[in-house]
Amino acid sequence: MDELLEWRKEFPILDNTVYMISHSLGAMPRRTRDRLQEYTDMWSTRGIRAWEEGWWMMATTVGDMIGKIIGAGEGEVVMHPNVSVCQSVITSCLDFTGKRNKIVTESFNFPSNLYIHHAMERTGVRVVTVPSDDGITVPLERLLAAIDEETRLVSVSHVIFRSSFIQNLKAITARAHEVGALVVADIYQSAGTVPLNVREIGLDFATGGSVKWLCGGPGAGYLYVRRDLWPSLEPRLTGWLAHKDPFAFAAGPIEYVDDIYRFLNGTPNIPGMYAAMSGYEIVGEVGVEKIRQKSIGQTTRLIEIAEDAGFGVNCPKAASERGGTVVIDVPHGQQVTKELLRRDFLVDYRPGAGIRVAPHFYSKDEELELTVREIRTILETKAYEQHSAALAH
Numbered sequence: 429m430d431e432l433l434e435w436r437k438e439f440p441i442l443d444n445t446v447y448m449i450s451h452s453l454g455a456m457p458r459r460t461r462d463r464l465q466e467y468t469d470m471w472s473t474r475g476i477r478a479w480e481e482g483w484w485m486m487a488t489t490v491g492d493m494i495g496k497i498i499g500a501g502e503g504e505v506v507m508h509p510n511v512s513v514c515q516s517v518i519t520s521c522l523d524f525t526g527k528r529n530k531i532v533t534e535s536f537n538f539p540s541n542l543y544i545h546h547a548m549e550r551t552g553v554r555v556v557t558v559p560s561d562d563g564i565t566v567p568l569e570r571l572l573a574a575i576d577e578e579t580r581l582v583s584v585s586h587v588i589f590r591s592s593f594i595q596n597l598k599a600i601t602a603r604a605h606e607v608g609a610l611v612v613a614d615i616y617q618s619a620g621t622v623p624l625n626v627r628e629i630g631l632d633f634a635t636g637g638s639v640k641w642l643c644g645g646p647g648a649g650y651l652y653v654r655r656d657l658w659p660s661l662e663p664r665l666t667g668w669l670a671h672k673d674p675f676a677f678a679a680g681p682i683e684y685v686d687d688i689y690r691f692l693n694g695t696p697n698i699p700g701m702y703a704a705m706s707g708y709e710i711v712g713e714v715g716v717e718k719i720r721q722k723s724i725g726q727t728t729r730l731i732e733i734a735e736d737a738g739f740g741v742n743c744p745k746a747a748s749e750r751g752g753t754v755v756i757d758v759p760h761g762q763q764v765t766k767e768l769l770r771r772d773f774l775v776d777y778r779p780g781a782g783i784r785v786a787p788h789f790y791s792k793d794e795e796l797e798l799t800v801r802e803i804r805t806i807l808e809t810k811a812y813e814q815h816s817a818a819l820a821h
């Protein structure tokens with residue numbers, strides 16, 4: 429008996445789809461509709477008073493809900509609209525004008541992060557990118573060797589979005605700190621499915637969002653910054669809410685506030701945060717340890733079924749190295765994915781990787797079999813061919 433299946437009734441879309449896409453868009457909790465209603469009620473009945481009655485504080489009251497899931501302390505997480513903004517805030521805190529001007533990263537980091545690092549080359553940054561040899565992993569030894577006394581920032585993903593590979597953040601952080609570099613981990617693909625504790629690891633920064641495993645929808649990214657670094661960091665990507673006394677509306681250069689709001693800029697995305705809270709509540713209540721336990725069982729089984737069906741698998745076979753997603757390599761993957769979506773099997777496709785399939789705590793074991801069987805049927809009946817013409821355009 430899988431007690432986690434009790435949660436299925438909280439997620440309406442599970443009634444009529446095989447929902448294997450939580451690495452991309454977690455299912456919407458039923459109670460999210462009520463939260464959004466609360467937002468509109470607040471706006472329509474309280475008007476301007478809503479800011480003082482909660483809205484101004486949400487960047488950290490909601491951030492604290494994430495903090496509990498990722499091991500941050502109270503007031504150590506601030507909400508932003510997305511990861512790209514969070515990563516830009518981080519690089520805007522750092523000085524790359526001297527000899528210590530390297531950002532060490534990996535080719536499998538999320539593209540946004542790489543685009544931001546390369547854009548910084550205009551200000552003197554040298555980007556050192558460690559490639560993957562096998563299309564799945566990032567070689568740890570090579571990554572560690574690239575981190576040296578000229579490194580200002582090490583920027584990695586905890587779980588690689590395209591292959592589900594889990595990186596050794598402890599080893600990376602230890603090496604970075606040994607040479608005086610800072611570390612940012614993008615934990616978007618781990619938070620909510622792979623347990624982590626940002627303080628135990630010793631991370632300097634962490635970024636993530638709510639769209640995937642946290643079932644929070646778009647518009648609610650989060651930024652963790654190690655508390656003892658706050659006084660030394662002054663983001664150039666800033667705004668009035670990072671000011672000590674924003675309502676003084678003072679002209680001239682900013683005087684940063686002492687708390688985590690120094691990493692905020694303009695008005696936060698209030699409806700996005702209302703939408704996100706229910707997912708955090710549920711993930712927090714279920715517990716990431718329990719989610720991980722079930723995820724390991726289901727992803728291991730999924731790999732077995734896929735291999736039995738004769739498909740390749742482009743993610744780590746060892747559970748300890750694998751996040752919540754299984755990447756199945758089948759011929760005509762993109763067209764097969766389109767047909768799966770048409771048939772209410774929700775998955776996605778990444779070029780050069782394959783079909784990404786992700787059960788979550790609300791998935792039934794039988795759905796793993798159903799998904800692989802459907803892929804086989806689509807291939808055998810050539811049902812994917814109808815999408816070839818559309819893709820050619």
Ligand SMILES: Cc1ncc(COP(=O)(O)O)c(C=O)c1O
Pocket residue numbers: 509510511512513538540585589614615616617636637649
């Ligand atoms: C690891 C990772 N980082 C970042 C993002 C997205 O960044 P943003 O919140 O800027 O859209 C994704 C997925 O879309 C991701 O998988």
